[in-house]
Structures are given as structure tokens and as C-alpha cells.
Amino acid sequence: MVSQIRFLMCAPDHYDVDYVINPWMEGNIHKSSRDRAVEQWNKLYNVIKNHAIVDLVAPEKGWPDMVFSANAGLVLGENVVLSRFLHKERQGEEPYFQQWFENNGFNVYTLPKDLPFEGAGDALLDREGRWLWAGYGFRSELDSHPYLAKWLDIEVISLRLMDERFYHLDTCFCPLANGYLLYYPGAFDSYSNRVIEMRVAPEKRIAIEEADAVNFACNAVNVDSIVIMNKASENLKSRLSEVGFQVIETPLTEFLKAGGAAKCLTLRVTEPIGDEIHAIASVESRVIRMEGHLLDAGLINRALDLIVEMGGSFQVLKFNLGEQRQSTSAAEVRVSAPSHEVMEEIISQLIDLGAVDLPQDERDTRLEPVIQAGVAPDDFYVSTIYPTEIRVNGEWLKVQNQRMDGAIAISTTANGIVAKCKLLRDLEIGDKVVVDVFGIRTVRKAESREQRNSQEFSFMSSGVSSERRVELVVEQVAWELRKIKDSGGKVVVTAGPVVIHTGGGEHLCRLVREGYVQGLLGGNAIAVHDMEQNLLGTSLGVDMKRGVAVRGGHRHHLKVINTIRRFGSIAKAVEAGVVKSGVMYECVKNNIPFSLAGSIRDDGPLPDTQMNLILAQQEYSKIIEGADMILMLSSMLHSIGVGNMTPAGVKMVCVDINPAVVTKLSDRGSIESVGVVTDVGLFLSLLTQQLDKLTSPYVANVG
Ligand code: ARG
Secondary structure, three states, X not given: OOOOOEEEEOOOOOOOOOOOOOOOOOOOOOOOOHHHHHHHHHHHHHXXXXXXXXXXXXXXXXXXXXXXXXXXXXXXXXXXXXXXXXXXXXXXXXXXXXXXHHHOOOEXXXXXXXXXXXXXXXXXXXXXXXXXXXXXOOOOOHHHXXXXXXXXXXXXXXXXXXXXXXXOHHHOEEEOHHHOEEEOHHHEOHHHHHHHHHHOOHHHEEEOOHHHHOOOOOOOEEEOOEEEEOOOOHHHHHHHHHOOXXXXXXXXXXHHOOOOOOOOOOEEOOOOOOOOOOOEEOOEEEEEEEEEOOOOOOHXXXXXXXXXXXXXXXXXXXXXXXXXXXXXXXXEEEEEXXXXXXXHHXXXXXXXXXXXXOHHHOOOOEEEEOOEOOEOOOOEOOOOOOOEEEEEOOEEEEXXXXXXXXEEEEEEEOOEEEEEEEXXXXXXXXXXXXXXXXXXXXXXXXXXXXXXXXXXXXXXXXXXXXXXXXXXHHHHHHHHXXXXXXXXXXXXXXXXXXXXXXXXXXXXXXHHHOOOOOEEEEEHHHHHHHHHHHXXXXXXXXXXXXXXXXXXXXXXXXXXXXXXXXXXXXXXHHHOOOOOOOHHHHHHHOOOOEEEEOOOOOOOOOOOEEOOHHHHHHHHHHHHOOOOEEEEEOOHHHHHHHHHHOOOOOEEEEEEOOHHHHHHHHOOOOOOEEEEEOOHHHHHHXXXXXXXXXXXXXXXXXX
């Protein structure tokens, strides 16, 4: 029976693979057989004619892809949104399709220039007419979706394509009758998969395997219970038949060489308008402004890449290039995202790169009250290491206690409004917390080309650092230590027990004794091993001089813990003359504050070890307050803990034999950080040697 459904097709008179605009065409230029193509197209035409009416648009010489009439435009009711092809190879088809639509009484909408949209190849109506699924990522631009919503008065759901083999939505996605959906999940990003899963019930989703997908099984024409496609596996056919569909296979291999099959070769031109259906486009846009060494420092690339990687799209509205080496550039970029949720994620990342709202758009930050102590409102803005300002009552306010992974809370004090980074657990009822991403900006130091290049101070990505590099870092760290000491600054050391095992203890002692260290952070182990070495000559039972295990040596560290426990604290044991040397001894003698954070594996622990981790975090953050530099010596746990509390601008040096630890800290992405993959004992020994060489301080001479 022929229903009143109509399809538009275009005969393959001029069909060929003449160019490459998708991966299927690669290697196939002029490799398809015209005769076979004609035969396959005729078969498809006849199959469809058995089930619907087929209209024809005349093929045009020089436009070989015109056979793929799905790309003519998108029809809904009397309206059609004409395609704007991305590639110039197909742009010449537009007027012919436009003519056909006009001749057949359609109301034709055309998109602004430079806003690609490839018709029904990238926009598929739910077969119940409830909404329109629209693809973006390769051929169609996200910003075309709001036009579709407006002109066709329908809800548009944006789906992002990720696999270039499935460059059009109709190559991997096919809505079927009765709310079923045939699709290949691997072609979409995870956000889009979630959106699909939210809209289509599990029993209605027919997810196919890659093997079927590459045969263009999703590129199918559905008329009621008939599904026409190039080829399907037995498994897919039986799955479809279980839910009442009959698959008709008709080979289209010649068209696969151009990246198309059954659905691409047709355009359904009768698409009824559902009742009560109206426009909604969840696509959002915002304009942001960036300033700085946008090109030199690669900031603009990072920002634009980030927008696209996170599923958004952009349009650069203005770009004022700073012409002199030292002058900065400014850019205005319109950011689009498929939903509010994705927009928020993109904007918060852009804020980290220093982007701000355009002044005319500028709004106050959004605040929501805390209603349960220790719990932030859902959309709270997560703070970063960068100095941050928020806009309250039209004024920019600097956030205090800057640190990452906190919430920004506002309170009104006698001195006015105060904004502070607070840990979730410290939020109190009545605090107002910054939510969403409006009215927030981070102040990034302008990283110029010069700074970047001269700054050897940057993280190693992986591998052991070369000897020369270790030397260079040591020279630089020594110089910095000297400078900080001379200017009365502050250096904090985080150290793990490996410092002692590798013989670095004596060097660290010197650093403390000679005033290079103003705070020490570690765990139970470093203190125990340090004192074991100094009381008993072993570290975890290993003789430090000879490097061999001592009989019964494993008991040594418990003996040490027991001794310290008897005196009540490390300081008291030092006072009593029991502990006579070592890192802990030097700290006590030189009044250097230290904090030992406990863990589940601690023996003892020492009376000084803080087993309440919330208090330990507080002690740590007190000690790092105002630090100029943090030396992280072979302790992943404590170093990462410290990294999380430290604002940008503090130099960090991370030394570890394990490259993973070093890279982990580099995630902070601040240029003040340096990582060295080397033995920490060796590093400390080189460092003290280097400090000895700096007898006449550079600062005093030159400064
Ligand atoms: N060679 C054509 C192109 O790359 C194939 C179009 C296939 N059409 C489709 N609706 N998927 O544009």
C-alpha cells in the first residue's frame, strides 16, 4: 500500500566521487562504477516507491553529491530551512534545491552566510513529531539550531558528533516509528548520550555495534514498519523484527564510497506538524572578553580549543592584535553551548583562563544561601588557585583565602561585604555562596612569551630528568632560596620518609639550621625515621651507614615511637637531651613550626602526629600561609594535599623519583611550578653544595 508519505530523490546521472570531504571518500576518487550506482539507485527508488510517493529533483552536471537529497534542506510542514553547505564542493547545489522547494510551494528559510547547516543530514524529526534532533560537530554549526527552533517552531535537541566517520547525524542516528530509536552511541559525546538516554526509554533504544554502523545501518529510511537500509547483521535484523520492524536490505555500496546510503539519498518532504509543539532551543550563547598576551602565551588557542572540546562552539566577534612585543591583545568571543549545563562548565573553565563577561552583559554574581551547614547549593562555583574577584552590587570584590576546590562565601561584617574561599565543611547556615558563573573573574598574571621561555620553571611531563636539567633546577632553586632568605621570606618544606632513607636528612638539617626553611610538613613516618636514624643509626631497621638490614632492626622504629611517647612530645624529648640531632631536632631548636598529619597506616603514632585530619589540614594551611616557595620532597600524599591549599603565585618545586607524582602536581598548570624526577637525597645534596657556592648573595650585590 502506498501511503501519502513523499520523498524527494535525485537521480545519479552525474554522480561520482570527485573530491574528498569525508573519510569515506578518501581513496575512492573515481572508484565508483556509474552503472552499478545507477542500478543500486534504481533499486532503492523502486523499493521506496512500493511504500511511498517519490518526487524527483533534476540532477545538475558538476554537482556529483546532489544525489544525496537529504542534504537539500530540512522540511517541516510547509516550511523548509535550506542547507548552507560547509564545503564549497557542495555549495553550488543550494540554488537548485531552493528552486525545487519554491516550485513546490514551500516557504524557504535561508540561514545567514557562514552558518553551515546541512539539512536533514544533520536534523532528524522524532517520528512522533515531538521534537527535532539536531547534530553538530562536523558539518552543521551549533548556532544554526536556534534558527531551526524559531523558524520551524519546534523543540531542538542538540547532539554532538565525535567520530568523523559519522559526520552527519543521519549516518549514526535514525528515529523510527512508535518512538523507537536506532543509533550508534559511539558516534556521540557522553553528554549527548545522556541526553538521548533521558529522552528515549531503554526499551525503545536500539543501540547498534560498530560493525553495523560502518555498513550505514542507521542511514535507513523508515516508512511505518518498514526499514530500508544498505545492509544489516542477522542480529540487528532480528532485534528490529522483535519490535515489529521489517528490514529491507538494498545494496548501496557505490554510494558508501561517497559516505552516504539509503537515508542520504532521500529527503522526506511530508513531515506533519505535531499539535501543541512549540519552539524551544536549549542552545545558549554568551559573549566573553579576554585580554593579555593572547597569541604569545597561546591563551586564545587554549580558550577556543576548550570551548570546542567541551561541546560548545564560538564566533570571534573582535580581535585587536597588540602590535608591539609587549602590548597585549583583546578579543571578544561569542560562546554557544547546547545547554545551560554545558555553558556553565565552559564558562567556568574560561574564567580560569582569565575571561570576563562583556561589560554590557555584566551582571552581579549570583548568590544562594546555605541551608544545611557544610553543604553548598547545587550550582556552586568551584574555586581555583587563581586570584578571583566577584561582582557584588556593581563592585568587584577580591576573594580572600584563595584556594582551589572551595566555595566562595559572602558575609557582611562591620567593614562591609567580605568574600572568602571556604571549604564545604566550613559553610555555615546563612552564608551566601556564589552559584553559576556570572560576575566572576580570575586575575591571571600576563604570561608573556619572554616569561614563558625564560622560565625553566616548568613541569617535566614524564621521565627522569636529565642530569643537566637537575643541575639547572638545583641552581635555580638555590638562587631562589637565597633570595627568599635574604628578603625575610618564607619557604615551607613537605617531606616524606624517603628523604631519610636516601640520606637526605643531613642536608635538610642544614637547610633548617641555616634559616632556609620556615615550616615543615609531613606525616608520622618522616619524624619517626629521622629520629630512629639519629637515636639508633637505622632507618626502618636499615643501617644507614652500611646500607644493610640490622638484626631485629624492624623493631627500632617502634622503640623510637615509644621513647617519644614517654616524654610526651618531640620537643620535650629534644629538651631532655634524648634526641640530639636530625631534622626534627633542628626544627625544635630553631623554632620552626612543623605539622605531622596522620594516616591509617601510622604506627604509634608519635604524640605530635595529628590524627584528626580536619585539624591536620588546618595546621597545614596555617603553616603555608604567606609562603613564597614550597619544596615538595618525595611525599605524594602530603604534596598533593599542600598543592590543593596553595593559591597561585607560590613557587612550587616537586622532587620525586616517580614521574606520576610530578605530573600530578603539574595539573595545577601554573607557571611557577617546577618538577624534577630524581633521587631526593641526591637533589638535597646538590642543593646544599650549590648554596655553599652562593657565598656572596646575588641579591645583595646587585639589588
Ligand atoms: N559526499 C557527501 C558529503 O560528504 C555525502 C553526503 C551524505 N549525506 C548524508 N545525509 N549523510 O557531503
